Amino acid sequence: MEQTWRQARSAFAAIAAPPLVWLLLFFLIPLAVIWAYSFGENVGPVTIDFTGTFANYARALGPLYLGIFWKSILVAGLTTLLCLLVGFPVALAIAFAGPRTKAWLLLLIMLPFWTNLLIRTYALIAVLRENGYVNFTLEWLWTNASGVMTLAGLQPLGEFEPLTLLYNNFAVVIGLVYVHLPFMVLPLYSALDRMDRSLMEASLDLGAGHLRTILLVVVPLAAPGIASGVLITFIPALGAYLTPDLLGGTDSQMIANVIERQFKRANDWPFGAALSFLLMYLTFIAIAIQALVQRRSERRG
Amino acid sequence: MAREPKTKPGPLEYMRRWPLRVIVGATLLFLYLPLITLMVFSFNDSRRNIVWQGFTFKYYEKAFNNSSLMEAFSNSLTIAFVCTVLSVILGALAAVMLWRFRFPGKTVVEGSMALPIVVPEICMGVAMLVFFARVMPWPQGMPWPFNLGAIIIAHTSFSFPFVATVVRARLASFNRELEEAAKDLGASEWRTFWDVLVPHLQPGLIAGALLAFTLSLDDFVITFFTAGPETITFPVKVYSMLRFSVTPEVNAASTVLIVLTVALTAIGLHLQSRNEDRKAKA
Numbered sequence A: 001m002e003q004t005w006r007q008a009r010s011a012f013a014a015i016a017a018p019p020l021v022w023l024l025l026f027f028l029i030p031l032a033v034i035w036a037y038s039f040g041e042n043v044g045p046v047t048i049d050f051t052g053t054f055a056n057y058a059r060a061l062g063p064l065y066l067g068i069f070w071k072s073i074l075v076a077g078l079t080t081l082l083c084l085l086v087g088f089p090v091a092l093a094i095a096f097a098g099p100r101t102k103a104w105l106l107l108l109i110m111l112p113f114w115t116n117l118l119i120r121t122y123a124l125i126a127v128l129r130e131n132g133y134v135n136f137t138l139e140w141l142w143t144n145a146s147g148v149m150t151l152a153g154l155q156p157l158g159e160f161e162p163l164t165l166l167y168n169n170f171a172v173v174i175g176l177v178y179v180h181l182p183f184m185v186l187p188l189y190s191a192l193d194r195m196d197r198s199l200m201e202a203s204l205d206l207g208a209g210h211l212r213t214i215l216l217v218v219v220p221l222a223a224p225g226i227a228s229g230v231l232i233t234f235i236p237a238l239g240a241y242l243t244p245d246l247l248g249g250t251d252s253q254m255i256a257n258v259i260e261r262q263f264k265r266a267n268d269w270p271f272g273a274a275l276s277f278l279l280m281y282l283t284f285i286a287i288a289i290q291a292l293v294q295r296r297s298e299r300r301g
Numbered sequence B: 001m002a003r004e005p006k007t008k009p010g011p012l013e014y015m016r017r018w019p020l021r022v023i024v025g026a027t028l029l030f031l032y033l034p035l036i037t038l039m040v041f042s043f044n045d046s047r048r049n050i051v052w053q054g055f056t057f058k059y060y061e062k063a064f065n066n067s068s069l070m071e072a073f074s075n076s077l078t079i080a081f082v083c084t085v086l087s088v089i090l091g092a093l094a095a096v097m098l099w100r101f102r103f104p105g106k107t108v109v110e111g112s113m114a115l116p117i118v119v120p121e122i123c124m125g126v127a128m129l130v131f132f133a134r135v136m137p138w139p140q141g142m143p144w145p146f147n148l149g150a151i152i153i154a155h156t157s158f159s160f161p162f163v164a165t166v167v168r169a170r171l172a173s174f175n176r177e178l179e180e181a182a183k184d185l186g187a188s189e190w191r192t193f194w195d196v197l198v199p200h201l202q203p204g205l206i207a208g209a210l211l212a213f214t215l216s217l218d219d220f221v222i223t224f225f226t227a228g229p230e231t232i233t234f235p236v237k238v239y240s241m242l243r244f245s246v247t248p249e250v251n252a253a254s255t256v257l258i259v260l261t262v263a264l265t266a267i268g269l270h271l272q273s274r275n276e277d278r279k280a281k282a
Helices: A005-037 A055-060 A063-095 A099-114 A117-128 A133-151 A169-194 A197-205 A210-221 A223-238 A242-247 A255-264 A269-300 B018-043 B058-065 B067-100 B106-118 B121-135 B146-171 B176-184 B189-218 B221-226 B234-244 B248-281
Strands: none
Touching: A005 A269, A005 B067, A005 B106, A005 B121, A005 B146, A005 B189, A055 A063, A055 A269, A063 A099, A063 A169, A063 A223, A063 A255, A063 A269, A063 B018, A099 A169, A099 B018, A099 B248, A117 A133, A117 A169, A117 A242, A117 B018, A117 B234, A117 B248, A169 A223, A169 A242, A169 B018, A197 A210, A210 A223, A223 A269, A242 A255, A255 A269, A255 B121, A269 B106, A269 B121, B018 B058, B018 B248, B058 B067, B058 B248, B067 B106, B067 B146, B067 B189, B067 B234, B067 B248, B106 B146, B121 B146, B121 B221, B146 B189, B146 B221, B176 B189, B189 B248, B221 B234, B234 B248
16 A cells, blocks of 8 residues: 555655655756747847746747748648558567567567667668668669660660668668657557457457458457557657758758757847747647547546 | 478467568568677778778777776766665665655655656756756766766666665565564564665665666766766767777677677576575475
C-alpha cells in the first residue's frame, strides 16, 4: 500500500526534495521564462519588456509562419506514415520469429537508436550526396546498361546525370525515416508480441487470406501499439532540428529551424518564444489525440 | 553435409516467408549500410573517400592529434558521466517518491515529470539558453570541469525523468513485505532503503544509467544552445566540422564513438542477462 506523506514526513522530504527542486529550478522555471517572453517585446538589443502583448502570436499565426507549421506537420506526418508502412511488416516478422532470431533482430533494430544522431545523419550525407554511394552505384549500373545496349546494336544511353538526393525535401523525409524507424518498430513489436494469436489462427482457419487477416484482425488488435508508435515517431519528427538543417535545402526549413534562427541570428527572443510554445501546444494536441484513440480502442476491446 | 529437411513454414511463421524476409533485410540494409560504409571508409587512404584506395590508420592519427576534437570528446565523456550519476540519483528518488507516497498534487508532479520526455528538444534548448543567459548565468572562466556545469545541468534535466520511468517499472515487482519485515526487525529507514530496496532496484538502475549516458552523449540540440565557445562537446564539434567540409577525420572520430556506444550497450545487456540468469537459478 502507498503511504501518505504524513506517515513519514522526514523520509518523504529526503526522497522528494532533490528531484522536485531540480525539476522546478532547472526545467519548469526555464520553460516559464520562455512562456513569459512570448508575451514580451524587444525594446533594446538585450532588454525585453513583459508587456503582455499578443503581437508575437499574431505574427506567428500569419500566413508565412503558418505555412511553415503546416509544412512541418506534413513532413512529420509523411515520415510517420513511411515508418509505419516499413515498420509494421518488420515488427510482424520479429514478433513471429523464433526466440533466438527475435533477440538478434530486436538488438539490430535498437542498436542504431543508441548511435549518435549526428553521426547517423552524417553517414546518410555520405550515401546520398552527388558523388556518394547511391549515385556511384547508379552510375555503374548506367554505364553497364549503356555498354550492353551498344553490344545489342542499340543507341547507348547518354551521359549519366547524378541524381540530386541531398539538400531537398526528399532528403529530409528520408533522413527522418532513417532516424525514427526504431521508434516505430519497438512499440509495434511489443503490441504484436502480446497479441492473442489464436484469433489470427481462427481467421486463417476460416479461410481468410493473410492480407485480410492482417488488415481485419491484426491491425485492430494492435491499434493501441500503432497509436503509440505513431505518437513517438510524430513528436520528435515534428520538432526535428538537425535533419532539416543538415539534409534540407533552403525551402525545407521546419519549425525548429525557424525557432533556432530567432534565438541565434535574428535575436528576436519573444517571437522565438511564441513559436516554441506553439510547437509545444501542437505536441500536446498530438498526445491528447493519441490518448483519446487509446481510450476508445480500450473501451471497444 | 546433411541439411535439415525443409519444412513448409507454419501459418504464423512470418519470418520464414520470403516477402517479409525481403522487407526485414532491406530495412536492416537501410539502417546499417550508411553506418558500415562510414566505418569502413574511415580506413580508406583517400580524401575523396568514395573509391577504396588502400588501408590506413592515418585519419585516426589525425583525429587523435586534433586537440580541439579530443577536447570535445573528453568534454562529452565527462558530461555524460556526471550527468549519469546525477540522473540515476534523482531518477531513483523520483521513482521511489511516486511509488511509495500519496501526497497532494501527485498527478501534477507525475505530469511535470513526464514533460521533459515529451517536450520538443528545440523548446527545451531555447529554454536552457534563456535560463543560463538571463536567469542564472553560469560563471565564465571556471576551471575544467566546472565550466561544463550548465551543459551537465541541462542534460540531467532531460535524462533523469527517463531513469525514473525505468526504475519505476522495476519497482512494480518489489514485494513491499520485505521492506516491512526489515523495519520490523529494527532496520532504520535509511538502512531499509540501502540494504533492501536498492539491491532490488539494481538492474533498473543499471539500465537507467546506460540510458542516461547515451542520451547525454547523443544530445546535440540542447547542448548547441547551452554550450559556450569554450565548452564544445563532441557532437557540436562534429557539427561545425561538417559545416566546413566532410573529412575522413570525422569518419574516424565517429567510428570511435560508435564502437564505444556498441561496447557499452553490450556490457549493459550482458549485465542484465547475467542478473536474470542468477535470478532464474535462485
